[in-house]
Amino acid sequence: MIPMTLSEIATATGGVLHTTDGSPTVTAPLAFDSRHPAPGALFACLTGALADGHDFAAHAVAQGAVAVLAQRPVRAPAVLVPDVLTAMSDLARTVHRHYDGTTIGITGSAGKTTTKDLLAHLLAAHGPTVANRASFNNEIGFPVTVTGVRPDTRYLVLEMGARGKGHIQTLCDIAGPGISTVLGIGSAHVGEFGSREAIADAKAEIVRALPATGTAVLNADDPLVTAMAREHAGPILTFGTGEGADVRATGIGAVEGRPFFTLRHHDQAAPVQLALHGRHNTTNALAAAATALAAGVPFDTVAAALPEARMTTGGRMAVTTRTDDVTIINDAFNASPESVLAALDALTEVGRGRRRVAVLGEMAELGEASTAWHRRVADAAARAGLARLLVVGTGEDADTLAAAYTAATGTAPDRHTPDTVGAAARSLLLPGDVLLVKGAHALGLDTVANQLLTV
Known part of the structure; x- marks a missing residue:
């Protein structure tokens, strides 16, 4: 984390100090597993259906946490706040205000985690990168990821999930992206949203959150995604398999289930053989490549790194x-x-x-x-x-x-x-x-x- 004293954290969260003078400095991300906080972390005492984090506050500090975020006094140095989950977002918002690197948001009905993992690999070849662990894309995992940035972090990759209208906007209010990537609109959660068009409207919040100078990276093969170009007056970069895409794949095939294709952008071209299985991962790879290019990574670096990219998150192909x-x-x-x-x-x-x-x-x-x-x-x-x-x-x-x-x-x-x-x-x-x-x-x-x- 960008270093902050407990006093500064109390100010950011509207909290009060408990059994500490506020001088200790937090240097690691928020944690909510008391067994494995990173040294220098701030442990969030979340209350769930099966366990109450307040009961593990002292253990978290013994394991290396500097202090805890809590809603009531505990047997550990603490910043006491009215609501721990709200305080986590408030802290992440403050951290992000002090972050001067490139923030990238990714959403879509499917492929978010795969694209995030691929993109993190491409960006890491160009500069220090922080990305969501696993599928930490909700109101808990999102602040944890944002507070993972360090003073030297060049890229922050944020996978954003939505189970209703306004969810992505809430995440963007914590850490607004400078690049927003939309993968595709499918049928996941259509029972909750009502229609694919309603899903698209909710996903488009990530594009609407861009500043005027930000870049929207959109799937040219999905009409509901390409329509989101109307939501942004700034730069647009598209990816897909058709001739009209800015970043595209041609000559797509597969060897033992592993896709290969020629990656193209303007007059540049390079052969790519993915380490991942499944032809559908061609689209995820194109999304990662286009997003990396939008972030300033050279084409040659992207083309060289893409075949080496692996999934770091389990359960996906x-x-x-x-x-x-x-x-x-x-x-x-x-x-x-x-x-x-x-x-x-x-x-x-x-x-x-x-x-x-x-x-x-x-x-x-x-x-x-x-x-x-x-x-x-x-x-x-x-x-x-x-x-x-x-x-x-x-x-x-x-x-x-x-x-x-x-x-x-x-x-x-x-x-x-x-x-x-x-x-x-x-x-x-x-x-x-x-x-x-x-x-x-x-x-x-x-x-x-x-x-x-x-x-």
Whole structure:
């Protein structure tokens, strides 16, 4: 963190000092896990459904935290505030005001975390970079990330999630971006927003938050995203696969599921072979490349760094081959309809010439479109030529998925709960198989996939 004394933090948060004279200096980001605060951190005593951070304040300080943010006196040096979550945002806002590097915001219905990880790699090749850990893109993780900037940080990459109108604007009020990247508008959370157009309007808040000199980086392949150019009078940079995109990919193909293409920008061109699997990651790579170029990273640096970029966050197209030659594709962190279809395509490519198995969980928050989407996924699973399909879930959506797959293939899938599917999958895998695990985050299939990594 940009160093701040406890007195300065109290001023920023409207808090009062408790058992401290205010002189100690916080030098590390906010922390909310008392077991692993970075030395010099400020521990936030958040209250959750299962635990109260106030009970762990003393332990956090013993583990290296300088002090804590708390709503009541604790047995540790503290800044006492009316509300810890609000204080975290207030502190992050103050830190960001003192930050003079480039702030980049990323949003979209799918691909945010992948693009963030790729972009962080590209930027780090050009200067010190701070980015969200995992998917810390909400009101808790966002302030933690912002307070991670240091005096020498050149780039701050902020993934921004939204579950309703105004959510992204609230995050932008904490740390306004100088570059805003919008990936695409899908069907994730359409049940909450009501329509893809409503989702687009909420995502466009990241473009509206730009200063006049800021740059909007927009997906030229998505009409709902390109329309956001109307929201910004400043520079626009587009990415995509069509001729009209400023940063584009041509000659797209794949080798064992890993995409390759020629990256182009103006008269510059370079061949790229991604380390990631899945052709859909071509779009995420283009978004990362375009954003890095908008941030001033030279084209040659981007082209050289992109093939070396890896996911640092698990559960997104993580492909691992076991000692018995079984390949596990863990794409189970979450499941929008578009991402499930892309994952099934990736399974087909990675598993070409091999026996293919899929564990598919029901999808959530799709509203009235849920039945249609589960039928469409079932049809895609049928076209994937699966040896076995295991459907996870006990609700109507899982019933729809199973029934539609049965109708398309004449074979009923196996039905399981999250507790039983791991053992079932393990029992049917044969050497050389390729297994995809994909489902809504609430099902916890990421844990199942990780358990299957060992023989």
